[in-house]
Amino acid sequence: MASLGLYNYWLVIALMMIGFYIVITSPNLVKKIIGLNIFQASVFVLYITMGKIIGGSAPILSDQIAVYSNPLPHVLILTAIVVGVATTAVGLSLVVRIYAAYGTMEEDEIEKIEAQEEVPT
Amino acid sequence: MIEALIDEAILGLMLVIAIGVLYWRNLFAAAMLTSIYSLLAAALFVVMDAVDVAFTEAAVGAGISIILTLGTLALTCGEQKPRPVFVLGPFLLVLLTGAVLIYGTLDMPDYGDALAPIHSHVAPRYLEESRGEVGPPNVVTSVLASYRGYDTLGETVVIFTAGIGVFALLGHGRRRGKVVAKEEV
Amino acid sequence: MQHHTVLHVVAKILLPLILLFALYVQFHGDFGPGGGFQAGVIFAVGLILYGLIYGVDILKEAIPSRVLRVLMASGVLLYAGVGVLSILMGGQYLDYGVLAHDPLHGQHWGIFFVELGVGITVASVMTSLFYAFTS
Numbered sequence: 001m002a003s004l005g006l007y008n009y010w011l012v013i014a015l016m017m018i019g020f021y022i023v024i025t026s027p028n029l030v031k032k033i034i035g036l037n038i039f040q041a042s043v044f045v046l047y048i049t050m051g052k053i054i055g056g057s058a059p060i061l062s063d064q065i066a067v068y069s070n071p072l073p074h075v076l077i078l079t080a081i082v083v084g085v086a087t088t089a090v091g092l093s094l095v096v097r098i099y100a101a102y103g104t105m106e107e108d109e110i111e112k113i114e115a116q117e118e119v120p121t
Numbered sequence: 122m123i124e125a126l127i128d129e130a131i132l133g134l135m136l137v138i139a140i141g142v143l144y145w146r147n148l149f150a151a152a153m154l155t156s157i158y159s160l161l162a163a164a165l166f167v168v169m170d171a172v173d174v175a176f177t178e179a180a181v182g183a184g185i186s187i188i189l190t191l192g193t194l195a196l197t198c199g200e201q202k203p204r205p206v207f208v209l210g211p212f213l214l215v216l217l218t219g220a221v222l223i224y225g226t227l228d229m230p231d232y233g234d235a236l237a238p239i240h241s242h243v244a245p246r247y248l249e250e251s252r253g254e255v256g257p258p259n260v261v262t263s264v265l266a267s268y269r270g271y272d273t274l275g276e277t278v279v280i281f282t283a284g285i286g287v288f289a290l291l292g293h294g295r296r297r298g299k300v301v302a303k304e305e306v
Numbered sequence: 307m308q309h310h311t312v313l314h315v316v317a318k319i320l321l322p323l324i325l326l327f328a329l330y331v332q333f334h335g336d337f338g339p340g341g342g343f344q345a346g347v348i349f350a351v352g353l354i355l356y357g358l359i360y361g362v363d364i365l366k367e368a369i370p371s372r373v374l375r376v377l378m379a380s381g382v383l384l385y386a387g388v389g390v391l392s393i394l395m396g397g398q399y400l401d402y403g404v405l406a407h408d409p410l411h412g413q414h415w416g417i418f419f420v421e422l423g424v425g426i427t428v429a430s431v432m433t434s435l436f437y438a439f440t441s
Contacts, residue, residue: 009226011132017219018139024211028201030148030193034155038139041162041182044174045132052169053240054124054233059170059260060338061252067235069170070244071260075269078261079276081177082343082428085186086283089435092193093290096439099197106202172339176331180347185432188354192439255413257336265341266417270400273420274385277427281382284431288375291438 008049015042027107029095033088040084047073124168125232131165146201148194156187173261310359317359324352332425336414342421346428353429354436362440371437374430381427388419 019042022035051073059071099105102113138158145151159182166175230237247264255263265273332345357365389400397404402416 005231006226006229008128008132008232009229010223011129011136013219013222013226015132015135015139016222017215018136018143020218021211021215022143024214025206025208026201027204028148030190030197031151031201034142034148034151034190037155037182037186038142038158041159041178044178045135045162045165048166048169048171048174049232050237050239051171052233053235056170056233056235058172058339059248060172061248061258061260068248068260070240071247071264072244073239074171074174074261075264077171077174078177078265078341078343079273081174081181082347083276083279083283085181085189086280086431086435088186089189089439090283090286090290092189093287093438096193096196097290105197109202173341173344176339176344177347180344180351184351185347185354185435188358189435189439192436196439255417256410257414257417259336259338259340261339262336262341262417262421263413266420267402267413270389270420273424274389274400277382277385277424280431281378281427284378284434287435287438 009046012042012046012049015045027109029098029105029107030092033091033095036091037084037088044077044081047077128165128168131161131168135161135165144206146203148199148201149191152187152190152194155190156183159183159186173259313359317355321352321356324355325349328352328429332421333418335421336417342424343428345421346425347432349425349429350432350436353433357436357440362437366437369433371434374434374437377426377430378434381423381425381430384423384426385420388416388423392416 016039019035019037019039023032023039026032026035051070053067053069056067056069057065059068059074061068095105098110102110104110104113135158138154138161142151142154142158145154159178162182163175163179166172166178230239247260247268251260251263251268252258255267257263328345328349331340331348332342335341335345353365353369388402388405392401392404393399395404400416400420402413402420403409405412405415
């Protein structure tokens with residue numbers, strides 16, 4: 001079992017970094033939010049990984065079971081998932097408004113339009 | 122051992138899908154892949170005994186967030202401008218951050234270790250006492266609603282606030298329709 | 307989606323089952339996996355499925371968005387109200403033990419209403435997000 005060791009954490013970190021890379025390199029705002037979602041889901045996996053006990057069972061009490069996985073990360077992440085989708089919705093609605101105002105959702109094009117608007121005044 | 126293998130296989134699939142999201146320029150496809158990513162994460166949560174979390178992730182990640190993303194794309198546009206996927210500066214930054222995080226994990230206990238510090242405080246008390254103090258067999262429910270009631274109240278208010286925020290930004294649709302109609306007149 | 311007969315028929319069979327399952331998850335959450343957050347999301351998913359297949363306008367006739375706005379607030383108020391009630395009954399805020407003669411029964415009632423409040427808020431917020439993004 002020891003062979004598995006920290007391997008799980010490293011894979012989760014690789015997933016997080018892919019999400020992070022999408023957030024910082026993609027100028028498209030919807031793609032940025034998708035990247036953020038991937039980052040978020042990876043953080044959830046990291047938390048749940050820490051709560052797992054090998055040989056344990058789901059934390060629903062029963063007389064036949066002696067070892068349970070840690071319920072605390074489950075509680076934290078359970079609420080975080082629903083809050084996460086609510087905040088994602090706010091982000092997406094901001095994107096919709098930005099698109100309505102500028103006709104684009106590419107970050108650099110928005111900056112270009114803003115620069116052009118500033119020149120005449 | 123089989124559990125660990127399933128675990129690694131699902132994480133590997135998630136890695137493939139994340140790279141797919143990175144490369145795909147069509148945002149509809151990227152949104153679909155994110156949905157699959159969430160579903161795989163839900164499967165992983167089942168393997169890791171977090172049944173409640175898996176439940177939520179499957180409904181939220183694979184159900185609701187995809188609908189919101191597709192709704193946004195329907196209101197905006199579905200194609201991303203062609204751009205190089207590989208940019209050196211950000212790539213080095215991400216590599217550095219990843220290296221620092223991996224250095225951080227070196228001190229951590231092994232996966233699934235029952236003696237890890239996280240299992241020595243608070244959690245044993247919840248598992249041993251909650252039956253007598255709160256009642257429900259599902260420990261997650263008793264921690265969520267009773268031991269950490271304030272926390273959950275806060276989260277509920279956050280969801281409520283996010284709903285209000287989206288209303289403020291987008292309106293109810295009905296009102297926006299009227300505005301468009303007026304402009305057409 | 308107006309002309310897909312198969313989708314219409316399948317949705318009509320599935321919808322009551324999804325809503326019933328959501329209620330099961332809501333009220334059986336103490337004993338098995340489940341609770342207010344999951345139930346709210348599943349309930350909303352059922353309504354969204356209906357809206358996607360039969361059209362948002364038909365869904366809005368069944369559940370107008372002003373009703374959802376009231377429900378959003380009333381879920382949070384129900385949660386906070388349970389806390390206030392436990393102060394009035396002589397305990398501390400959100401200390402459910404005092405809600406009934408037996409502390410365990412009190413806890414049971416408290417968790418029941420708190421989860422119900424969470425479920426109502428989550429279901430109505432998710433459905434109204436769908437309204438906001440599809441019209």
